[in-house]
Amino acid sequence: MQHNKVLILDFGSQYTQLIARRVRELNIYCEIHPYNKKLSNVTEYNAVILSGSPFSVRGEDAPHPDLSQIRGKKPMLAVCYGAQYLAHFSGGEVAPSNTREYGRANLSFIKNDEPFFDNINAGSQVWMSHSDTIKHLPTNAVLIASTNDVTNAAYRIEGEETYAIQFHPEVYHTTDGKQLLENFLVHIAGIRQDWTPQSFVEETVEDLQKKLGNDKVVLGLSGGVDSSVAAVLLHKAIGKNLYCIFVNNGLLRKNEFESVLKQYEGMGLNVKGVDASKRFLDALAGIDDPEKKRKAIGNAFIEVFDDEAHQIDNVTWLAQGTIYPDVIESVSATGGPSATIKSHHNVGGLPDFMKLKIVEPLKALFKDEVRRVGATLGINPLLLGRHPFPGPGLAIRILGDITAEKVRILQEVDAIFINGLREWGLYDKVWQAGAILLPVNSVGVMGDERTYEKCVALRAVESTDGMTADWVNLPYEFLQKTSNDIINKVKGVNRVVYDISSKPPATIEWE
Secondary structure, rough: OOOOOOEEOOOOOOOOOHHHHHHHHHHOEEEEEEEOOOOOOOHHEEEEEEEEOOOOOOOOOOOOOOOOOOOOOOOEEEHHHHHHHHHHHHOOEEEEEEEEEEEEEEEEOOOOOHHHOOOOOOOOEEEEEEEEEEOOOOEEEEEEEOOOOOOOOEEEEEOOOOEOOOOOOOOOOOOOOHHHHHHHHHHOOOOOOOHHHHHHHHHEEEEHHHHHHOEEEEEOOOHHHHHHHHHHHHHHHHHHEEEEEEEEEOOOOOOHHHHHHHHHOOOOOEEEEEEEHHHHHHHHHOOOOHHHHHHHHHHHHHHHHHHOOOOOOEEEEEEOOOOOOHHHOOOOHHHOOOOOOOOOOOOOOOOOOOEEEEEEEEOOOOOOHHHHHHHHOOOHHHOOOOOOOOOOOOHHOOOOOHHHHHHHHHHHHHHHHHHHHHHHHOOHOEEEEEEEEEEEEEEEEOEEEEEEEEEEEEEEEOOOOOOOOOOOOOHHHHHHHHHHHHHOOOOOEEEEEEEEOOOOOOOOOOO
């Protein structure tokens, strides 16, 4: 089936992937490409969205896209930097704002009878994030919305299907952002809403069959949502030619190695468990830098998979459960200028000696999309509802160097926290939760004796895709009981704190 396609030009905004996610929520297929990538055939896209950017249009290093095949020829929505770019280089004026315009605002004026704002009323909350402001609109522009502080909050160009907004419709703080994107893409650009989980499964299975043929594929299962959905998708495509390996890296949750293997029983997958915990702990010995931990774990995974792959005759592919947030936080967005936050062990190529090609059937999906695809594939809802767990495991939740004793302590703490969330009916209300072992000893008193033991931080966040997250306001009674249980039952811990940081500015994990 040939889907309508939306092109998102990336100017380096950390929100670019959120634009894509919002478009996908409308069951519309979209692709992100860097603004400076030469596209072979722009005509195949039905609409174009210009992203925001950390750059200023007034700067010498400002991104300059070639819009000659787009402007006036395709429906186009320019967001933030895009809106300023059109103004600055098309007869308008952009200047520094007196104060940084960042945060919530409300539309104080919406022009009557504008289809762009159908079902959106004045007073609607939007999210601003810019340090420049549009002083004068570009040639042939019509003002269509303002806030109390930003006069030129939205405009359109006469004679074109070109719209520009100074705010970000892709973030949740813009309450009618999804409606606005629907107005533009569906009602103005006339795009079909036919990119669904079922269509993704059908088309991906067909593509995998063509790509892989009769080749053998080895896949590393983690017990999480991404690798499980990738496994079932690949199994649907190539059946017995898929070989799944679940590695115990010594950094899993308490008893997880055994429980994960049991979880896959009855799913029809060919799964082998490999206990390589000593190998990983040895590789991490004395390393306390977060990036070096990730690299050490990634290298160890490659070594383990190389060993296991050699035991399978003629295996030629390594499958990975890489998803979009992995990519955007590891490298510039699809080669674009977005800033790198951190590396991920399962993103990127393999060393030449491994001689395996990579297949990543989920790399275009966000976490919520992966879950919807999993539901379409008939995967157990309990598995699909599992919280995300970092690939490097507890290694990045132990700040500082890794030892077997620290892993034991954190596993015990984590088990009390996670089991408590389940018992209190809170687990499904939290997107991700875990405990962090801090490199801090503090004085305490237990049984009239002085202690000098570890401090742990508990972390629980609510999110949809991991790109942004807010801390969860867990009941005080739950936190009190959890703290008491941890201190009383886990030897080596005498203090518990709760992390109330949101993302941004913090990240979900501490390392």
